[in-house]
Amino acid sequence: MMAKYDWQDPLLFHPPSYQRKLVWLLAALIASLLLWAGLSQLDEVTRGLGKVIPSSQVQVIQSLDGGVIEAILISEGMVVQAGDPLLRIDDTRFRSDLAQREQESLNLSLTRERLKAQLASVSVANGSGPQVWQRQVQIQPQQLQFAQAEQAPELVEQQKAEYRHTLSQLENRIHIEAQAIHKKENELKELATRIQTLSASYQLIMRELEITKPLAERGIVSEVELIKLQRQANDAEGELASLRQLRPSLLLERDEAVLKRSEIALNFISESQSELNEISAQLARLSQANIGAQDKVDRTLIVSPVNGTVKSLKINTLGGVVQPGEALIEIVPSEDQLLVEAHIAPKDIAFLRPGLPATVKVTAYDFTRYGGLSGTVEHISADTITDDEGNSFYLVRIRTDSNRLGKAEEPLPIIPGMITSVDVLTGQKSILAYLLTPLLRAKENALRER
16 A cells, blocks of 8 residues: 655655755756847848959040050050050150140240340330430340240240340331431420520511601601611511411420320330230140140050059051050959949848948858958949849949958959859847747747638
C-alpha cells in the first residue's frame, strides 16, 4: 500500500539550496539575454547588384580648328595623365597669322607712343594780346622713348622720323601765321605813325587858318590863300578820318591771324587725340584677336583633359587632314572616385535616400581578404526601370571614397565594368526587434484566414 503523501512535508516549502540557485541563475541569464537583445543594435541594409561605371563620361577629344596631323604621341590602351600631350597639329598657318597680328600690334603700339609724344609737345594758352599771342602756342619737342626699340629698330626709326616731320610741319604753319601777325602789327604801327603825323599837320593847318582868316578879312592876305588853307584842312581831316577807319579792320585782321595760329595748334591737338583714340581702340580689338590667334597656336598641341586610358584613336595617318570639330581620341577617365550603378528592388527602396552610407563589394576581389569600398548614395532614379527580362528595379548610383582596394604600395585597380554587390545602410534595429518581428507579423495575420 502506497504511503500517504504528507502535504506538510518541509521539503515542499524549503527546497534544497542548489535548486533555488539554479532557478535564479536561469532567470538572471534570461533577463541578461533580453537586456542584451534589447540594447544591442544591428545594421539594417538594403542590398543590390550593380557594376562600376566611369565617374565621368568617356571623353571625346576634338580639334576646334582642324589642320594637318604632325605627330601622334599616344596609342590605344595607353594610360595618360591630365595635361599629357596626345597629338600635335601643324601650326604653320596659325603661327603665321599670329605673327602678322603681333606685328600689326607692335606698329600700332609705336604709333600710339608717337601720338602721345605729339600731344605732350604742343600746348595752347589763353589770351591774344600784343604781348601774349607769342607765348600762346608752345612747341617743345619730346625725347621719344620706345620700349620696343630693340625689338623693331626699323619701325622705331620710322616713328621718330614721322614725329619730327609732323612737328616740323606744325612749326612751319605756326611760323607762317606768326609772320602774318607781325605784318599786321607793323601795318598797325605804320598806321598809328601816319595818323599821328597827319593829326599834327592838321593841327598846324588849322592854326595857320585861324591866323590867316582875320588877315584875309582885312585884305592883308588874299582870299585865294585862305581858300587853299581851307582846302588843305579839309583834305587833312578827310585823310585822317580814313586812316582812323582803317585801324579797326587791321586790328580785326591781326586778331584773326592770332586766332588762326591758335586754331592750327588746337586742330593739331584734336586730330592727334582723335587718332590716338582710334589707335587705342584698334589695339584693344587687336589684343583680343591676338588672344584668339595665340589660342589657335596653343591648341595645335592636343592634351588630355583627364587622367584615364586611351580607348580609341580615330586617326592614324601622319600628314592627314583633320576637319574642325572632328573626333580624334576617346579617353576613359580614371578618377580618384568610382561611380557604381546598383539595381535595387522596388520593395527595398522605401528607406533609401541620397547621402546614406554604403559599402561596395567588388566580386572580382575576395571581400573577406581585401574588404570593400566605402561610399555614399548620390542618386536614386525617379521611377523604376524595366530590363529585357521584365524585371523592374530602381537605379541607384553610389560614389566611392576611393578607386582601389588593397595596400597603398600594391593597389588593386578597379576598372569600369566590374560587377559589384552594394549594401546601403538604412538604419539600425535591436536584436530583440528582429526576434519579435516574425511574432508580431504572425500575430497581425493570425486567425484571419477564411
